[in-house]
Amino acid sequence: MxxxxxxxxxxxxxxxxxxxxxxxxxxxSSSSFELDGSLVNIxxxxxxxxxxxxxxxxxxxxxVIAMRDGSRITIAANSQxxxxxxxxxxxxxxxxxxxxxxxASGSNLRILQGGTPVNGRSSSVGSQGDRxxxxxPPPSKISAR
Amino acid sequence: xxxxKIRWNAVPILFLLASSxxxxxxSGTNVWTNxxxxxxxxxxxxxxxxxxxxxYGSMCDANISTCPGGTNAPYIxxxxxxxxxPTNISQVTVFEVGNVATDGASGVSxxxxxxxxxxxxxxxxxxxxxxxNISSSxxxxxxxxxxxxxxxxxxxxxxxxxxxxxxxxxxxVNLLGGLNDFAIGATPIGGNVFALHASDPLLSGAExxxxxxxxxxxxxxxxDGSGGAPIAxxxxxxxxxxxxxxxxxxxxxxxxxxxxxxxSTFGLFGMGLAAVCLGLxxxxxxx
Numbered sequence: 001m002x003x004x005x006x007x008x009x010x011x012x013x014x015x016x017x018x019x020x021x022x023x024x025x026x027x028x029s030s031s032s033f034e035l036d037g038s039l040v041n042i043x044x045x046x047x048x049x050x051x052x053x054x055x056x057x058x059x060x061x062x063x064v065i066a067m068r069d070g071s072r073i074t075i076a077a078n079s080q081x082x083x084x085x086x087x088x089x090x091x092x093x094x095x096x097x098x099x100x101x102x103x104a105s106g107s108n109l110r111i112l113q114g115g116t117p118v119n120g121r122s123s124s125v126g127s128q129g130d131r132x133x134x135x136x137p138p139p140s141k142i143s144a145r
Numbered sequence: 146x147x148x149x150k151i152r153w154n155a156v157p158i159l160f161l162l163a164s165s166x167x168x169x170x171x172s173g174t175n176v177w178t179n180x181x182x183x184x185x186x187x188x189x190x191x192x193x194x195x196x197x198x199x200x201y202g203s204m205c206d207a208n209i210s211t212c213p214g215g216t217n218a219p220y221i222x223x224x225x226x227x228x229x230x231p232t233n234i235s236q237v238t239v240f241e242v243g244n245v246a247t248d249g250a251s252g253v254s255x256x257x258x259x260x261x262x263x264x265x266x267x268x269x270x271x272x273x274x275x276x277x278n279i280s281s282s283x284x285x286x287x288x289x290x291x292x293x294x295x296x297x298x299x300x301x302x303x304x305x306x307x308x309x310x311x312x313x314x315x316x317x318v319n320l321l322g323g324l325n326d327f328a329i330g331a332t333p334i335g336g337n338v339f340a341l342h343a344s345d346p347l348l349s350g351a352e353x354x355x356x357x358x359x360x361x362x363x364x365x366x367x368x369d370g371s372g373g374a375p376i377a378x379x380x381x382x383x384x385x386x387x388x389x390x391x392x393x394x395x396x397x398x399x400x401x402x403x404x405x406x407x408x409s410t411f412g413l414f415g416m417g418l419a420a421v422c423l424g425l426x427x428x429x430x431x432x
Contacts, residue, residue, distance in 0.1 A: 006424070026322070028231065028321035028322055028323065029271075029321070030270075030271050030274065030321065046230070046231035046319075046321060046322075046404055047230070047231060047321070047322065061271070061274055062271060062272070062273035062274055064271070064272075064321055064322065064323030064324065065323075066230075066322055066323055072227075072323050072324065074272060074273055074323065074324055076273060077273075077274075100272075100273070100324075135364065135377060135378065135379055135380035136207070136379060136380075137379065137380065137381075137382040137385055138204060138365055138379040138381070138385050139204060139205050139207065139212035139213040139379075140204050140205070140213055141384075141385055141386060141387050142199055142200060142202055142204070142385065142386055142387070143199075143200050143202070143300070143386070143387050144197050144198050144199050144200060144299045144300070144340070144386050144387065144388065144389055145198040145200060145242045145296070145298055145299070145300075145306055145338075145340040
């Protein structure tokens with residue numbers, strides 16, 4: 001009887017795990033950030049799961065989003081990004097501020113700025129972001145030894 | 146009953162063993178490698194030259210004055226590196242091209258970095274933020290391309306300079322996964338100038354992690370107003386160094402240890418462990 005009970009519990013647990021909504025990425029930051037409008041205090045936790053449809057707002061520090069396919073998005077401080085609800089072909093829409101992204105080879109992730117698709121596999125987008133994310137070429141040449 | 150007790154007491158040990166499997170060895174592994182180049186070296190490579198040693202100096206910081214032509218500020222150099230997850234960094238090695246020429250292409254250096262700089266400082270931090278002062282304690286020794294050749298000057302072909310591997314070890318710095326930065330500060334003695342070794346990852350012939358992630362070139366860091374922390378402002382693009390037109394990623398070797406998995410993994414592990422414990426306990430009660 002007990003064995004049957006344990007088997008049932010295991011089957012239910014495996015089923016829940018298998019059909020649970022899977023995160024599409026992990027979020028990490030060196031300070032607190034907003035996830036779907038709620039303030040997340042990192043409290044030593046290195047990475048948080050990011051679910052489809054999530055809205056992420058960086059506060060005083062940049063937020064790094066590591067997608068499951070290896071793509072990476074870095075949102076500048078005080079910037080916001082909105083993901084759509086797709087799991088297989090997610091899109092990341094920059095709402096405010098700026099971000100830097102690098103798409104992995106074969107990635108289905110689509111990058112948008114204000115709803116407009118952004119082309120390229122690696123770029124910085126936005127206009128009011130952290131100066132460190134907007135890195136133009138140096139204004140003058142330097143010398144080498 | 147005794148055997149059941151022994152098994153029950155062994156649960157914490159099993160937990161520790163399982164945990165040790167989740168956490169890699171404390172000694173660390175290479176988490177980012179941008180090795181010194183082995184091909185297309187020095188002047189003999191012509192336009193395919195892969196090695197370069199950009200000099201520290203000063204230039205206009207667009208954040209504090211209008212460029213070009215604005216007030217110059219000192220910059221230091223560094224670069225991005227990518228971590229696959231949260232990592233404890235234990236060691237960082239960079240390469241500096243010395244100020245005093247060697248006797249020929251394979252000569253021994255007549256001095257050391259400590260003779261040229263009163264301090265050499267490692268800065269680390271998340272890409273996009275001000276970097277933290279990590280350590281000014283380092284060891285240094287001369288290295289050569291393919292164990293045989295020194296760095297040949299770009300401006301004065303035929304003049305060779307020593308390359309020093311500068312290693313900051315015993316670090317205990319936790320960084321998040323994703324893009325992070327390092328930068329090297331240096332306080333010169335006299336008129337010495339720091340030159341951080343860099344190379345084109347597509348021409349170097351060596352293991353270059355930046356060839357697939359950030360093949361964009363080294364970064365220029367200016368000190369911000371909050372305690373002198375450096376923050377990246379410009380990124381090298383080909384053509385930004387006099388006499389050198391290829392890519393230039395800083396050469397660096399970073400050793401670290403992956404930090405334990407994210408909370409959800411621990412949660413699943415804990416649930417499984419609880420189930421095992423519950424089963425053992427019920428079995429003990431039956432006996």
